[in-house]
Amino acid sequence: MDPWKAGRYVILLSRLCSIIILVITIYSGAVILSDIYGVLPSITEGKVTSIPLKNRGFLPLTVDIKVTIGVKGNEVPIEKHYEVPPGVSTRIEIKPEDVMREALLSILEDVAYDKVQANVHVSVLAFLEPFITLTAEAERSTYVGPLITKQQVIVEGIEPVNLTHVKAKLRVSIVAPLLADTRWKYRLWVNGNPTEWSELKANERGEVDFVEEVILSVDTRSVKVEVCIENLCKVINVGV
Amino acid sequence: MKKVLLSLARAALDFLVIYLIPTVLLSSLSIPYQFSATAFPIAIIVAALGGVSMYLKGKTSCFAANGLRSAFFSLYLFVVLSGGVITLAMKSVLVTINMLPLLIVIIFPELLNTVYNFARWLVLTRKKE
Numbered sequence: 001m002d003p004w005k006a007g008r009y010v011i012l013l014s015r016l017c018s019i020i021i022l023v024i025t026i027y028s029g030a031v032i033l034s035d036i037y038g039v040l041p042s043i044t045e046g047k048v049t050s051i052p053l054k055n056r057g058f059l060p061l062t063v064d065i066k067v068t069i070g071v072k073g074n075e076v077p078i079e080k081h082y083e084v085p086p087g088v089s090t091r092i093e094i095k096p097e098d099v100m101r102e103a104l105l106s107i108l109e110d111v112a113y114d115k116v117q118a119n120v121h122v123s124v125l126a127f128l129e130p131f132i133t134l135t136a137e138a139e140r141s142t143y144v145g146p147l148i149t150k151q152q153v154i155v156e157g158i159e160p161v162n163l164t165h166v167k168a169k170l171r172v173s174i175v176a177p178l179l180a181d182t183r184w185k186y187r188l189w190v191n192g193n194p195t196e197w198s199e200l201k202a203n204e205r206g207e208v209d210f211v212e213e214v215i216l217s218v219d220t221r222s223v224k225v226e227v228c229i230e231n232l233c234k235v236i237n238v239g240v
Numbered sequence: 241m242k243k244v245l246l247s248l249a250r251a252a253l254d255f256l257v258i259y260l261i262p263t264v265l266l267s268s269l270s271i272p273y274q275f276s277a278t279a280f281p282i283a284i285i286v287a288a289l290g291g292v293s294m295y296l297k298g299k300t301s302c303f304a305a306n307g308l309r310s311a312f313f314s315l316y317l318f319v320v321l322s323g324g325v326i327t328l329a330m331k332s333v334l335v336t337i338n339m340l341p342l343l344i345v346i347i348f349p350e351l352l353n354t355v356y357n358f359a360r361w362l363v364l365t366r367k368k369e
Contacts, residue, residue: 007356014349021345033335040333131345133338
């Protein structure tokens, strides 16, 4: 065969291949881009918890989602990774409360009792192997906190034990909805001495409720309740 | 006269396909992407070289024109696709598309065509000498 003619065929073949690759990649990319574009604002606003994602294209798709919540210079990233072969559906689970909880535990001190401004930054990295990488980013400013919406210590009853001491029954109630199912610990400071740490778990509504009986000296008649969530401890003074 | 008209038609068709249709499509589909300002003169050069190669069809210099056209077309693709990294600001979403591997796949046949045509032009020119 004439080498020039063979060269001509090679060029034609490579053009044909590049057109096929171009069409497949552009189609796959456009489909993924429209899907991402459709759901990204909803993720940023925390409106969706589960997003169906189907790889309608012809190329294997890898998706990396990173949600970053920034409060007072502290940034808490939450990352998720998905691999979706062509034609396969998957669900992207992003529960805003999970993201918030994880983020808030890291910045607990800032948001425990105050409302603070937070930036929610969502980035989606979709890799259509091996030709295109799509990065979509959206950011919004919001307010988070206060985390602890209710904190109450009630003296339910006092009984005299003897001339110098009384027995007091205390009910401690704390509500922190975003900290549902997290582990807490507490101890009491009675007559200036701390008791052993006790552990408890917030229920699914983020409520913690416990009752303690303490014997107090009539001279002091005050008790401190120290409650800790992760590294944040709060001491509540109670006059009896 | 017919040759000149055919060449002009080829140049116009080239310009229509590589520049006019894509720009019209981008604006009609509301895709917030604009071709670089340098894309326009390069598109004119590509179209003109397409016309010239049509005019020179059958002559040795046609290969040189073809090779040059492919080289400029590669440059045009590189400029139009912003070197393979496109950034689109769509309302509140910022989209970055890194398509460098795809750009290489698209440009490769054009570069191959450039080499082929220049090689053929050189061989034929030397044979003549």
